[in-house]
Amino acid sequence: MDQKALAMFSHLSQSLHFAKTARAHHISPSTLSRAIQRLEDEVGGELLHRDNRTVVLTDIGKKFKIYAEQQLEQWHSFKQSLAEKQIELTGKLHIYCSVTAAYSHLPPLLERFRARHPLVEIMLTTGDAADALEQVQNQSVDFAIAAAPEQLPRSVYFHHLDTIAMAVIAPTMACKVQQQLSENVLTWSKIPIILPEHGAARKRFELWYRKKQQGKPMIYATVSGHEALVSMVALGCGVGIVPQVVVDNSPVKDKVRNLANIGEIEPFELGVCCLNQSKAQPLIKAFFQAIS
Amino acid sequence: MDQKALAMFSHLSQSLHFAKTARAHHISPSTLSRAIQRLEDEVGGELLHRDNRTVVLTDIGKKFKIYAEQQLEQWHSFKQSLAEKQIELTGKLHIYCSVTAAYSHLPPLLERFRARHPLVEIMLTTGDAADALEQVQNQSVDFAIAAAPEQLPRSVYFHHLDTIAMAVIAPTMACKVQQQLSENVLTWSKIPIILPEHGAARKRFELWYRKKQQGKPMIYATVSGHEALVSMVALGCGVGIVPQVVVDNSPVKDKVRNLANIGEIEPFELGVCCLNQSKAQPLIKAFFQAIS
DNA sequence: ATAGTTCGTTGCAAAAAACGCAACGTGATG
DNA sequence: CATCACGTTGCGTTTTTTGCAACGAACTAT
Structure with a gap:
């Protein structure tokens, strides 16, 4: 019954298609199936009736959809109301960005971040996408925007942004x-x-x-x-x-x-990555808060 | 960010006392402490300021308290709205009840259950509290209301009702x-x-x-x-x-x-207990839904 | 002073929950 | 009839959560 589960249900109640919703949320269909089962268990009734060929919202499901979306909306506006009262962060944030992503995905992220933390100085380095992970692991930069590698190193955290066709x-x-x-x-x-x-x-x-x-x-x-x-x-x-x-x-x-x-x-997955150990740093934490 | 965590925070924001709230929710203080830390992490700010001697709500905490209680209220009323549309269950529900609990705790439970499922026949057997667990394990009854033993058998589920002084x-x-x-x-x-x-x-x-x-x-x-x-x-x-x-x-x-x-x-703990394996049965599930 | 209490937090190991993969059953499709 | 698409389930693994014990800090009482 966390935000994630509600968001998945909300998406699913529109798509009525487990595989699609699972892909959209970057989880396996089985995980989604079980998440919905958990929700149904908590609600105490079937949310979606699935007969191996079609998926349809039940009456309870329709009610829950309204509830879930209201929930998500309220959570969002709660976070919004907090954002206004945030203390001003200062400092430097060093970003490495693949050229590909720089003009297509970085601007909206930076815009949102700068709106909340105008005093943070942003240092942007562009370069080859393949070097991004290295730069992060070197600690040459705070984080990078790059394609997800096949094997993500344990020490690196990856936050999905977009799927690139x-x-x-x-x-x-x-x-x-x-x-x-x-x-x-x-x-x-x-x-x-x-x-x-x-x-x-x-x-x-x-x-x-x-x-x-x-x-x-x-x-x-x-x-x-x-x-x-x-x-x-x-x-x-x-x-x-x-x-x-x-x-x-x-x-x-x-x-x-x-x-x-x-x-x-x-397609490949584009995202923001940083060292796991750096996630707790105020600036980096604030960045992830701002963009998610 | 589940209902349980919100309820704990709500209680804590009134008591301003970790140990008391932990006791009230039958968890250890450390579990509560970590649950609050998780909430603070999700919210992205301190909810309660604790300086080793006192606990006070922060500004964010006050806002979140309102949010949390609104949440709980909405969840409750959502469940309420579903309860009205429930299909009628029928069958027999065999309850074993210690004499002590029979007249003090059973009536309100039964009342709520019967209001929702008037067609279910209830068979009540009263007897010594000490035999309750045995009756449940025997499958002589569906569930029992009794004091929690020091060592709860693995196969038995216990749902807390009250603390008896x-x-x-x-x-x-x-x-x-x-x-x-x-x-x-x-x-x-x-x-x-x-x-x-x-x-x-x-x-x-x-x-x-x-x-x-x-x-x-x-x-x-x-x-x-x-x-x-x-x-x-x-x-x-x-x-x-x-x-x-x-x-x-x-x-x-x-x-x-x-x-x-x-x-x-x-004091001892009074509660409803049944076999873990029976929890999934419609009537028993409905009973727990009705009383919690 | 100082020993004893009461508090909330943290290290640690155990228990529980969640996850993805692979396999399955079931209808639809060609 | 073979094949495909879809959602679910068994299973082993990983991640998260939990309670206990220990800790440090700050009051209280002697």
Whole structure:
């Protein structure tokens, strides 16, 4: 009966789909199933009737949905009312940010934080996403915004922000690549590909390409920095793999197009990470409070 | 941030005393301390300022108190609104009840339960409190109302109802006992004592008497059934030990008086107990829902 | 003074709760 | 008929919670 369980129920009562809600909250379906069972136990009745094919809210469930959302709303406004009375924090907060995330995800976070703690000096370092964890573990920075690695080190705390979909893009202009793509049988090994130098996006590509079993890819270029990659694709150099969000924000997005039906590329998770031991520090604690 | 934690905070914010609130909720002070720490962590600020001598609500604490009590109230009224729409349960519910508890604690419980489930047939068996657990473990009854034993068997679930204070009572009429009690130096070993045959009350007496270190007690009579005991005391046979609640409800309560300043007798815990494995049964579940 | 109390907190080990994985049963789909 | 999608459950592991004992601080009584 904590906020988390109520939020999950609220989401589920809209989606009526355990797997989707579980994904949205980054838990396994079984965990969600049990969380709902716990709620039903506490309420003392069935909240959702599930008959192996469909999920529907029961009468009790409908009432509880209202209750749950009222609850969440009240908790939120309670926190809000406290935020106004907070003592002013001062000091420096050193943030490391992957270029990818810097312009898409950092601004709203910083905005919320600065609104509450205007006296805190923010030092922003941008760099390669792959180095983010290292920077955090070095204690060179207080925290970083980066993709979640496959294996999160024990000492690092990761707070999820967003799920980043990957996109395969091609130029829209007439060029050799365009021609190859329009052939009936796509021969991937002959299509020039432009890749990020390393990092999460690169790993996602390798995984995706291996599934195609079409021999070695023809790598036209590797680029450090996703934005430049979009430009190269726009110029007609080849097909590129980048996070969708980079495409959406690119000034040349009209000159590239997404390729569909070419197999799913696994998205990656973007989040804020810091050392577990640093979570208690006032500034870092305040930051997490502000953004969550 | 569950109902329990909020209730504890609410109580604590009134008592401003960790030990008292912990006792009231049947947990250790350390558990309470940590529960409050968890709340403070979730809220993101100190709720109660404690300086090793005093406990006071902070500003945030005052706000949270309002929030918490609103929460509890809403939860309660939500449950209330559901209770009206409950499906009718039918069947038999077999209750074993110690005589002591039968007239003091059972009626309000049954009343609440019957109001919601009028079709359930209730079978009440009264008997010695000491046999209650056995009856439950035998599955002779669905549940029992009885004193908590020192060692609760693993298989048995115990739901606390009340803390029962013990009383030492003497006749008010002029008699030999009365005379003995008015002497300057009380010689306990010469005062006739009337005791319950066995059970929690008897054990409490033995503990209490041992502390006095006055040799063997002079046991005038042992009685099975507390009510009869009060009568014997009223008749002037001796001094008796019974739960205070028995005295209060006795028809002869004017003919006995409490002895004070004779050392504390440890109270015992009265509650509802059933087999852990039976808790899931609809009728038993409904009963616990109705009474809690 | 000083020994004894009363308080709330913390280290620690044990118990309980929550979690994810894998397997399952059940309808729908092709 | 095989396959798929979906929610649930058994099971071993990890995380969280709990009570006991010990502690330090601050009053009280002798």
